[in-house]
Amino acid sequence: MSDQVKQTVKKVFEDLATSLETGRMEAKIKIGLTIDGSELGLDVMKQAAFAIKQKNLFDLVLIGSDVEWAAEFEHYSTTDCQKEAAELMEELLDSGEIQGCVTLHYNFPIGVSTVGKVITPALGRELYIATTTGTTSGARNEAMVLNAINGLVAAKACGIKQPTIGILNVEGAKTVERSLIALQENGYELAFGESQREDGGKVLRGNDLLLGSVDVVVCDSLTGNILMKLFSAYSSGGNYETLGAGYGPGIGRHYDRNICIISRASGAPVIANALEYAYELAKGKLGKVSQAEYQKADQAGLKQICSELTAAPAAQTKEIEPPAKEIVTSEIAGIEIMELEDAVKVLWEADIYAESGMGCTGPIVLVNEKNLPAAQDELKKANYL
Structure with a gap:
């Protein structure tokens, strides 16, 4: 500790003693x-x-x-x-x-x-x-x-x-959302805000930053x-x-x-x-x-x-072939971009034909309308939704 700081610390204790004597503690x-x-x-x-x-x-x-x-x-x-x-x-x-x-x-x-x-x-x-x-x-x-x-x-x-929190729509946002929801479900007090865009959600767009839709926006440091x-x-x-x-x-x-x-x-x-x-x-x-x-x-x-x-992710042990091609018009949003192709293969393995795509709000999986409920269930079981 430098002499300058030592003198300052000494002064702090002297001031504290004076405060105790005079009754002025703050x-x-x-x-x-x-x-x-x-x-x-x-x-x-x-x-x-x-x-x-x-x-x-x-x-x-x-x-x-x-x-x-x-x-x-x-x-x-x-x-x-x-x-x-x-x-x-x-x-x-x-x-x-x-x-x-x-x-x-x-x-x-x-x-x-x-x-x-x-x-x-x-x-x-x-x-x-x-x-x-x-x-x-x-x-x-x-x-x-x-x-x-x-x-x-x-x-x-x-x-x-009780600050409200949202996650910026960057790479990793959906994975982070799932992790924070798990933390919340385990008892951590966490209040999610919501995007002001029509489709809402915990993932925020640029508009939400300008509006201040939440108290805390989560993103990477860069x-x-x-x-x-x-x-x-x-x-x-x-x-x-x-x-x-x-x-x-x-x-x-x-x-x-x-x-x-x-x-x-x-x-x-x-x-x-x-x-x-x-x-x-x-x-x-x-x-x-x-x-x-x-x-x-x-x-x-x-x-x-x-x-x-x-x-580390588990190594892929086998090649998964897609089922017979179908018309895909129903969208499933909310999947992390880095996991999109893996999510498609999960559906193929469940004998549901699916394709990946990019919607107006981010990555999507496309399936036939009749398969939508089953596809959503499979993706939830595999922790992609």
């Missing part, structure tokens, strides 16, 4: 901001810092270069080195001197990913995007299931008691990162993020640091919003909420569900 939350590394220069940091100072919600602590305006704040001086700032930020978080921090770049461990927050343009609703940076798992479907837990953690820490950039910078041409609260806090099993990420293209409004997001998370006890949610999910079989998602 201390202001402190949120850090690393100020170096933005492509937009230090001026955006200055604007965000003074916007926060004016609101007086919490105490802002700056970490970074010696700049004249930093004298207006509690300031920990570093050279213009992101590694040094990150190490100091960790010390301050772990010592309890600050309860959260906003930074431009941070290497989260595998298993941790960030939950961004935006305001949707159609109705001005808050939308949590789970997730936007980091790698929750090397297996895509498992990552998205864990991302769902992370999104719920962020929303609950910010005061939403897709989430693109969404954050589009939501935050679509009005500026792309090189200055004006909207939203940044890419959010890193969340994962056994992880409790409140570190929120912004981009090197984040403008002053986004930086200020990210600081307020970090404050909400600190006030809502992010680490405790995360621990509680993972415990509840584990009790509902999360680890077993994840192990099934990462298990």
Whole structure:
């Protein structure tokens, strides 16, 4: 621990002793901001810092270069080195001197990913995007299931008691939906929202993102990162993020640091919003909420569900020939794109002729109208629906 941090910790205990003596126990939350590394220069940091100072919600602590305006704040001086700032930020978080921090770049461990927050343009609703940076798992479907837990953690820490959740219509969406339904059926408290498109469902389209049809949208981190950039910078041409609260806090099993990420293209409004997001998370006890949610999910079989998602598929031992060809006009939707051809073969093996196709809402299996009920039953038994 550096001498600077040791002195700060000493001051914390002295202030606590004074509070006990005077009967004033409530201390202001402190949120850090690393100020170096933005492509937009230090001026955006200055604007965000003074916007926060004016609101007086919490105490802002700056970490970074010696700049004249930093004298207006509690300031920990570093050279213009992101590694040094990150190490100091960790010390301050772990010592309890600050309860959260906003930074431009941070290497989260595998298993941790960030939950961004935006305001949707159609109705001005808050939308949590789970997730936007980091790698929750090397297996895509498992990552998205864990991302769902992370999104719920962020929303609950910010005061939403029962967040609604939806899954973005990307590769893996239907598999993830089945896994989350299994988790729900095993007793995990999970409230699905619904697409506002005519056919509804738990899988969301692009329109639902614009509307904010749910509180938390689940996707992979790469897709989430693109969404954050589009939501935050679509009005500026792309090189200055004006909207939203940044890419959010890193969340994962056994992880409790409140570190929120912004981009090197984040403008002053986004930086200020990210600081307020970090404050909400600190006030809502992010680490405790995360621990509680993972415990509840584990009790509902999360680890077993994840192990099934990462298990190697069984090798195909025999070639399956299709039955006699029939006219196929009835559609069965809701099958994962990567499982579509396997689902067709399941029906062939049950002596039901089927073909794969692509409908307006995604992959479909086509069967003859007379075979529709039986085909649906077979696909449900094989866990494709």
